[in-house]
Amino acid sequence: MILEPLLNGRVVNDRLVLAAGGAWTAANARQLERLIEGARASEAGALSLDLREVRALDTYGAWLVERLVRDWQARNLDAEITGLPERYRTLLGGIHTANREALPAPSRESPLVSAVAGLGRRVAGAGHGLVPFLNMLGALGTVTTRALARPYTFRFTSFVHHLDRVGLQAVPIILLITFLIGGIIAQQGIFHFRKFGADVYVVDLVGILVLREIGVLIVAIMVAGRSGSSYTAELGSMKMREEIDALHTMGRDPVEVLILPRVLALVIALPLLTFLGSMAALYGGCLVAWLYGGMAPETFIVRLKEAISLTHFKVGMIKAPFMALVIGIVACAEGLRVKGSAESLGLQTTTSVVKSIFLVIVLDGMFAMFFASIDM
Template structure:
């Protein structure tokens, strides 16, 4: 019996079936452009395979592509699922490779975990702790690579891409000024308002200047700026490098003999280290301005009185504490963002997952670093 659509067996996919011994001789082109004929022939093969074993002869095929191979493997799976059997004969080497690649495989069932729930909880916690330790070691190793690349650039300054640094400074610092100044101004006003409401109970509303001055200059200004930079610039770094990984541009740089650390990472990290202290300084000024405006509105404090009280309450070392933290927080954000960017694989889901991880890890590490600095400065009474 002839199963074919069209008049030319060299052009149209088809199959000759022998109902006696179950032999099927394929002919024509089993390709994507012959989809209807391929489906029709495979349906007849499947019908015969449910009655008796089938031997498919591929020697007469003019051409076989992935669609034809997939349909044949799907038909084989259907026949075997119904208790029959299908085998191939006369397959050329390229046909065997294609059929092997298109083979339908059932996913292996996940092994059941019969352990006690407490043991599973402890096991999961231990694995997460170990994974966190490995990530810390990877970050230290990556930092070493960045430092080594910086040393190479220092020995050969002409290789450094100054244009890339200026561009990153524009993206990180210049374009980040409006949002950071605005949010810092609002936060400063909110802190001052709540401080005035609480201190009024004791008739000490003038001490709100001490509160916002020390809090903003030592802690809140640089911390708030670092969190916003992590969400804005850190996520951008991860997305940019991750997209380059997906398009294999990072591999192309290595093939051309260029170091991706020098080309992609150094300008971004330097821009963060330079730009974040500047943004923290501007954010602190904006927060103090917001606190001063709120003190004038809710506490009836004049500008001169606010400035005089502020000058008496804070000194340069309080301002220096915030600026000392800024480069370390910038370096932490840059290292985490670039590591997550290089970890992106070839899917949009991977890119989104690593961008999210970059922001979360950066904010977490910034807060941890701020706490460590607070303990350190308290220990040295600075």
């Protein structure tokens, strides 16, 4: 039933007499508002609104009627409704009391001031971002000590489950990506070194770069994106559904039950993935050197033995567990900061990935300085 809404008016003795008709319902609300606004413009001294011909009336229509009447009353003019069908009496009565209180005025601040204030707050609060991170590190330290003293409290099943998820199940994608990266480095090396007739040094380039830096860095970034984000989302949705609070009330420390197994799984998995990733990258480099640069694999391996030493390998591997710790702690700390809404879950997951990748790179830089100063 779609009936065109109607509002016919004429002025009799300085009184605007309106006859409403048709369907005054949600579907026609836009048209109705125009009609009502048109009637408002009238300068007449009084208003009569006849609703006898109205075929349907819902909250929208009733509110617009009420709005017109209030408009007239606000100007201290007489306004009356006539011919209201009985069945709409309660609806109009109900809407009559609505929206009487004035809205609390929204605090108006100039956008420039609020932008500057926001920047100031962010700068001043920059250090605060570190607090939950340090809290988590401390809590994890406490729990680890406790677990060492009483090993039977450690959640071994949970640990193995997470090791499978972040370790074993990550192997294919890690192998693929590092294999490609190794190949790309070799191709670029051969292409540019050939100009100097130094193609053979591509083996040094691939070997040292992969073992010391790229291997561990790529794997850490992959793990931060793949497993860190899932840790944050898991813990965040547990927080939203009050599962974390439930654990608390049962006298269990969520850090012990949920976080320690996860972080430890990362700390064990990341060095293993780094090793596999580095090998895949060397393999990719070797393959490209052979197929693209025409260097026999035997030559590549002999050259590799001369170019690299155990030290290079150690430098890469030492960094891995520390990066895992950073990723795990950031992911879990951000997860626990999730508030009630879906938006907050998304925000903290993004923050977790961005922050952990940033910190992994910062950590890598600090390690580079450290190893340089001890001649490693």
